[in-house]
Structure formats: C-alpha cells, structure tokens
Amino acid sequence: MSHTLTFETRLLSSLSKVFADEELSQASYDRGSSFGNETYSFQVAYRSNRLLKNIRVHLQSELSHRITVRSVGLVPSEMPTYHDHDEFILRATPGLYPDPLLPLASVPVITGCPNQWRSLWITVQPDGEIKGGTYEIRIRFETESGESLGEEVFTLEVIPATLPDQTLIHTEWFHADCLANYYEVGIFSERHWTLIDQFMQTAAQHGINMILTPVFTPPLDTEVGGERPTVQLVDVEVSEDGQYAFGFDKLDRWADLCDSNGIQYLEFSHLFTQWGARHAPKIMADVNGKPEKLFGWETDATGEAYHAFIRQFIPALTGWIESRGLEQRCYFHVSDEPSESHLEAYGHASRLMNELLPDYPIIDALSDISFYEQGLVKRPIPGSNHIEPFLDQQVTPLWTYYCCSQYKEVSNRFFNLPSARNRIIGIQLYKFNIEGFLHWGYNFWNSQYSKRAIDPFKVTDADCGFPSGDAFVVYPGEEGPIESIRLKVFQEGLQDLRALQLLETQIGREAVLQALEEGLEEPITFKTYPRDPEWLLSKRQWINDKIRESLAVK
Structure with missing residues (x-):
C-alpha cells in the first residue's frame, strides 16, 4: 500500500455542502459574476490521504x-429531520454537518484529516469599491515547509452596476436573553449592549432589516408557567x-443601535402569550422602589x-414613536401562531390592539385564513405551506414565514437540506410579490420551551425540539457572531430577488416571469420549483448577463 501523500482540491459553488464522510458529488464550479454591491461566495474543497497539519493557505x-x-x-x-420527511434532503442520519463559518488565524493554517473532504468558504464583498472587470482569485495550499500541495483559481466578473436596495421587510427573531446567557453577562450591562450591537450589525449585513424589540420579555418559546430571563426595554413604575x-431610556438606546446599523424597522414584541393569546407577557415594574412582577402567566x-x-x-409607546419620528418604521404583534381554537381569546386581544393602534401595522404568524376573513388580522403572515388560500384571495400586503413545521415540499434551511432549497426562496418571494419574510430563530440558543440554555456548537436541535438548523443562523464566537452557511445562502436568495427587481426595470415584469419559468414543466410555486442547484446558478448568471446587455445598450 502506497504511503505517498496525495492532496486533492476542487472549486465548488456556495450551494454545495461538503460532508467529511462522503465523496464530492458536485461538479467543479470555477467562475461566476456579481454586482458591485453584492456579497459573492464560493468554496474550495480539499482532501489529504493522510493526517497533514499546519497546511498554509495563501490567497492571491x-x-x-x-x-x-x-x-x-x-x-x-x-435530530436532523422528522420521521416523515420528504425526499428532497441530503441525508436523514445523525452526525456531523457543515455549517459554521470559522475564522482562520492571522496566519491561515488548516489541518487535513485523513481521507476527509473539508472546505474553505471564500467571500468577496466589493462594497461598491471595486471597478467592473474580471478578477482571478487564486487559493494555494502549501506544507509547513513551503512545498506546494495544490492550487485553484476562481474567476469572478464584477459587473459595473449595483443592485437596488432591498425592499423586502425581513426579520429573524433576535433573542437578547440568549446573548446574555451564553456570554454570561448581565442583562443590559455594557458588555451586553456591545454584543447586541455586534449581532445587530451581522443581521443588517445579511438583509435582516427589522429587529424584534423586547419592550417586554417576549412571550415566545416559553413553557407555560415558565420564564425566560427579563429583557425588558421599557421601565414601568x-x-x-x-x-x-x-x-x-433603554428603548432609546436600542433604537439608536438600530439606526447606526442601518436597521429600518422595529418589530415590538408580542403583547399576549404565544399559542392562544390567553395571558400577558412577563412585565416587571418598580413598585414602591422594589422590582415586582406585575403580569405573567397568572394574568388573564x-x-x-x-x-x-x-x-x-x-x-405612551406611540408617543415615544412619534417623538422620534418612527411612525413609518414600527410594527406590532398580538400573539404568535394562534390556531382555530384560539379565535375567541385572540379576537379579544386583537380588537383591543386595533382600537389603540388604528394607524400602525399589526402582523402575526398564523396559518388559518379565518383570522383574516373575520378582520382580526389585517396583515397575516401565513406559513409558506399554507399560503395558497391567502394568494387566492389576493391578500395584500402579504408576508410569509417558515419554521420547523414547513419541512415538506417548501423551501427551508435545516442542516440536512440542500442549499438550493434554502436559496430558491428569493425567486418565490419575487414571483408572488411578498412584502415581508419572518423567521423565529436568529439566535435561539435554548432548548425547546426555553427550559435550559444550550451551547449551539454542541446542541443544534434545541434538545431534539426542532430539526437542526431551525433555531438559529448565527453562532456565538469569542469575538462576536459566527455566520453560518445557511445565513449566507439565504442572503444570496435575497440578492437574487434584488437582481430580478433590477431586471424588471429593464425588460418588464412579464418578461422576467416568463424567463424564470422557461423550459420548466410546471410554474414555480412555494411547493414546486426546480431542485437542481445548477438551474439556480445558471438562471442567476442569465439574469446578470441580461442586465449587463441592457446596460451596454444604454
């Protein structure tokens, strides 16, 4: 048996997931194009046939x-998935999954584990500071002593144009208590505010332009009768x-951070409990100089x-909003995910909120259209697998969401799903003119029902509560947020949406929709769509080429 060293490399798109224990199935992908204000990612996979430490990575x-x-x-x-999952998955087995994007040391070195494929994630962020043109990106691997192991060259064309600003309203629920828990800092201590700032910044950089704002501790994913740490921005006396x-004062500071990070919308936390609106959120107050719990699960x-x-x-809150000129930037919630059995309790809460907030949008995630038909929710957010009746009734403006329940047919972003199934959402949001997208898990680092705090590097499924990848898209790094493959790929979907909007200004919406579905056996819906990553990549390239042609004509 030969003991000579072999070291293999391959360029891959951002839509590949490289598992340590399987062969690469995707073809090499060595060129792409992007706009001057777009984030572009690709991968270099590598494998050594024996243990090789301190491999140096050179970027030229x-x-x-x-x-x-x-x-x-x-x-x-x-727990990567439920027992009755569909067939559009990568695998259903427990194990190690590629996800966090870990920073390399100042001198970039990696380890080749014997016969395991691993990958490097390369991200280009022109930030409008790069001239249009074609650029080579060379990644070279060397041994510790400087011998060449191999290299790959990716060719990126930067198109001398910019994508329009994002119009989609996008929230991933921001859990301020999880930051304090993981980093072991006092709630609203200076260190906590720094972390909130860092995690907001990462959110904003990835197209999250609305932030869940805990005026009171959000009554979300909390066991009935249980409590989450108090993260209440409004002081009550x-x-x-x-x-x-x-x-x-604290709400002012929060809003200032939103402004400095470019976050456009404040989404005030729910004023009634999840799954039925029967109780009040935990509300703490100063009573005779002492903190006391005013309301909570015991409150009718x-x-x-x-x-x-x-x-x-x-x-008082709307007075604060008006004093800051935020009238166009604030959204309210009644209760999360009410179902038919909660119509009466939700109705009570909704009528009160609508009476007090006639001029503000109230949004709630729910999937039963009767809430809309009875006028209890004017801006419903149906799950993507329940959206058809809302589309049929031409509900506008219309939002959508997905979470653990949306695991059949529709787009989602669990660890075990192909990245193409994550990214396709951009095209769907474009086709159906969706105004907003909501997801509940930006950084939910708790077990289901928040019974305990978890380490997201070790527990990725909320103690087997949800399939891995549902509860968070960022990890807590020593220096701040660590991004995930899934956060990056979702951002690519949002960039696809903006590219389609740009193309629409040049050739018209009808022509764009026709081109999107050209050659497909059936129209794109939330449940039917091309599943091949090559289709997504080549369609995006076609969009870019078409925009470039229009620019040249002008």
Missing part, C-alpha cells in the same frame, strides 16, 4: 483586501393610585387589570 488576488477566507466547521446534529409611568389577558395597563402603555 487584486481583490484580496475585499475577501475573507473561512473554514467550514462541522457541528453535531442528533406604579404609583400609589394605580397609574403607570413609563421610562424609555381579557381581565380588567391588564386592559387598564395596555390602555396606558400603548399611548
């Missing part, structure tokens, strides 16, 4: 100052005559005490 390119090279880390998944005074949401509170709180 005119663009090197705009390029980051990261290692695709592996994390465990004990109770006077002796039962009147309330509200302090907005339809009771006089809570109604009296809400009737004082909402005018």
Whole structure:
C-alpha cells in the first residue's frame, strides 16, 4: 500500500455542502459574476490521504483586501429531520454537518484529516469599491515547509452596476436573553449592549432589516408557567393610585443601535402569550422602589387589570414613536401562531390592539385564513405551506414565514437540506410579490420551551425540539457572531430577488416571469420549483448577463 501523500482540491459553488464522510458529488464550479454591491461566495474543497497539519493557505488576488477566507466547521446534529420527511434532503442520519463559518488565524493554517473532504468558504464583498472587470482569485495550499500541495483559481466578473436596495421587510427573531446567557453577562450591562450591537450589525449585513424589540420579555418559546430571563426595554413604575409611568431610556438606546446599523424597522414584541393569546407577557415594574412582577402567566389577558395597563402603555409607546419620528418604521404583534381554537381569546386581544393602534401595522404568524376573513388580522403572515388560500384571495400586503413545521415540499434551511432549497426562496418571494419574510430563530440558543440554555456548537436541535438548523443562523464566537452557511445562502436568495427587481426595470415584469419559468414543466410555486442547484446558478448568471446587455445598450 502506497504511503505517498496525495492532496486533492476542487472549486465548488456556495450551494454545495461538503460532508467529511462522503465523496464530492458536485461538479467543479470555477467562475461566476456579481454586482458591485453584492456579497459573492464560493468554496474550495480539499482532501489529504493522510493526517497533514499546519497546511498554509495563501490567497492571491487584486481583490484580496475585499475577501475573507473561512473554514467550514462541522457541528453535531442528533435530530436532523422528522420521521416523515420528504425526499428532497441530503441525508436523514445523525452526525456531523457543515455549517459554521470559522475564522482562520492571522496566519491561515488548516489541518487535513485523513481521507476527509473539508472546505474553505471564500467571500468577496466589493462594497461598491471595486471597478467592473474580471478578477482571478487564486487559493494555494502549501506544507509547513513551503512545498506546494495544490492550487485553484476562481474567476469572478464584477459587473459595473449595483443592485437596488432591498425592499423586502425581513426579520429573524433576535433573542437578547440568549446573548446574555451564553456570554454570561448581565442583562443590559455594557458588555451586553456591545454584543447586541455586534449581532445587530451581522443581521443588517445579511438583509435582516427589522429587529424584534423586547419592550417586554417576549412571550415566545416559553413553557407555560415558565420564564425566560427579563429583557425588558421599557421601565414601568406604579404609583400609589394605580397609574403607570413609563421610562424609555433603554428603548432609546436600542433604537439608536438600530439606526447606526442601518436597521429600518422595529418589530415590538408580542403583547399576549404565544399559542392562544390567553395571558400577558412577563412585565416587571418598580413598585414602591422594589422590582415586582406585575403580569405573567397568572394574568388573564381579557381581565380588567391588564386592559387598564395596555390602555396606558400603548399611548405612551406611540408617543415615544412619534417623538422620534418612527411612525413609518414600527410594527406590532398580538400573539404568535394562534390556531382555530384560539379565535375567541385572540379576537379579544386583537380588537383591543386595533382600537389603540388604528394607524400602525399589526402582523402575526398564523396559518388559518379565518383570522383574516373575520378582520382580526389585517396583515397575516401565513406559513409558506399554507399560503395558497391567502394568494387566492389576493391578500395584500402579504408576508410569509417558515419554521420547523414547513419541512415538506417548501423551501427551508435545516442542516440536512440542500442549499438550493434554502436559496430558491428569493425567486418565490419575487414571483408572488411578498412584502415581508419572518423567521423565529436568529439566535435561539435554548432548548425547546426555553427550559435550559444550550451551547449551539454542541446542541443544534434545541434538545431534539426542532430539526437542526431551525433555531438559529448565527453562532456565538469569542469575538462576536459566527455566520453560518445557511445565513449566507439565504442572503444570496435575497440578492437574487434584488437582481430580478433590477431586471424588471429593464425588460418588464412579464418578461422576467416568463424567463424564470422557461423550459420548466410546471410554474414555480412555494411547493414546486426546480431542485437542481445548477438551474439556480445558471438562471442567476442569465439574469446578470441580461442586465449587463441592457446596460451596454444604454
């Protein structure tokens, strides 16, 4: 048996997932194009036939100052999927899955584990500072002593044009308590504010332009009767005559961070509990100089005490909104994911909110159209697998969401799903003129129902609560957020959406839709769409070429 060293490399698109224990199935992918304000990613896979430490990685390119090279880390998944999953998956077995994008040391070195494919993730961010043109990106691998192991050259064309600003409203629920838990810092300590700032910045860089804002501790994913740590931005003081005074200093600081990070929309946390709107969120107050819990699971949401509170709180909050000129940037929630059995309780809460907030949008994730038909929700957010009745009734404006329940047919981003199934959402959002997209898990690093805090590098399925990849798209790194493959690929879907909007200004919407579906056996819907990553890549290249042609004509 030969003991000579062999070292293999292959260029891959961002839509490949490289598993350590299987052969590469994707063809080499060595060229692409992007616009001057677009983030572009590709991968270099590598494999050594024996253990090889301290492999040096050299990047050579005119663009090197705009390029980051990261290692695709592996994390465990004990529950990658449900028992009755569909067939559009990569695998259903527990094991190690590629997901976090780990920064390399200042001198980039990697390890070749024997006979395991691994990959580097290369991201180019022109940020409008690169001239149009074609650039080579050379990645070279060397041994510690400087001998060449191999190299790959990727060719990127930067098109001298920019994508339009994102119009889609996009929220991934931001869990401020999880930051404090993981990093072991006091809630709203200076260190906590720094972390909030860093994680907001990463969100904004990836097209998340709306942030869940915890005016009170969000009543989300909490066991009935259980509590999450208090992350309440509004201070409440109770006077002796039962009147309330509200302090907005922390909310001011939060809004300032949103502004400085370019986040356009504030999404105020739900004012009634999840799955039924029957109780109040946890609300802490200063009563005679001492902190006390005013409301929570023991509070009847339809009771006089809570109604009296809400009737004082909402005018104070809208007064704050108006004082800052945020009227066009604020959204409210009643309760998350009510179902038919909750119509009565939700109706009570909804009527109160609509009475107090006639001029503000109220949005809620739900999938039963009767809530809309009865006028209880004017801006419903149906799950992507329940959206057809809302499309049929031409509900506008229309949003959509997905979470763990949307695991058959539709787009999603679990670890075990192909990245093409993640990215296709951009084309679907474009075709159906969707105004907003919501997801509940930006950084939910808890078990299901928040019974305990978890380490997301070790537990990726919320203690077998949801398929791995549902609960978060960022990891907590020592220096701040660590991005995931899934966050990057979803961002590519959002960039596809903007590219389609740009093309529409040149050839018209009808022509764009026709071109998208050319040669397909059936029209694109949320459940039927091309599944081949090659289709997505070549369609995006076609869009870019078409835009470039129009620019040349002008």
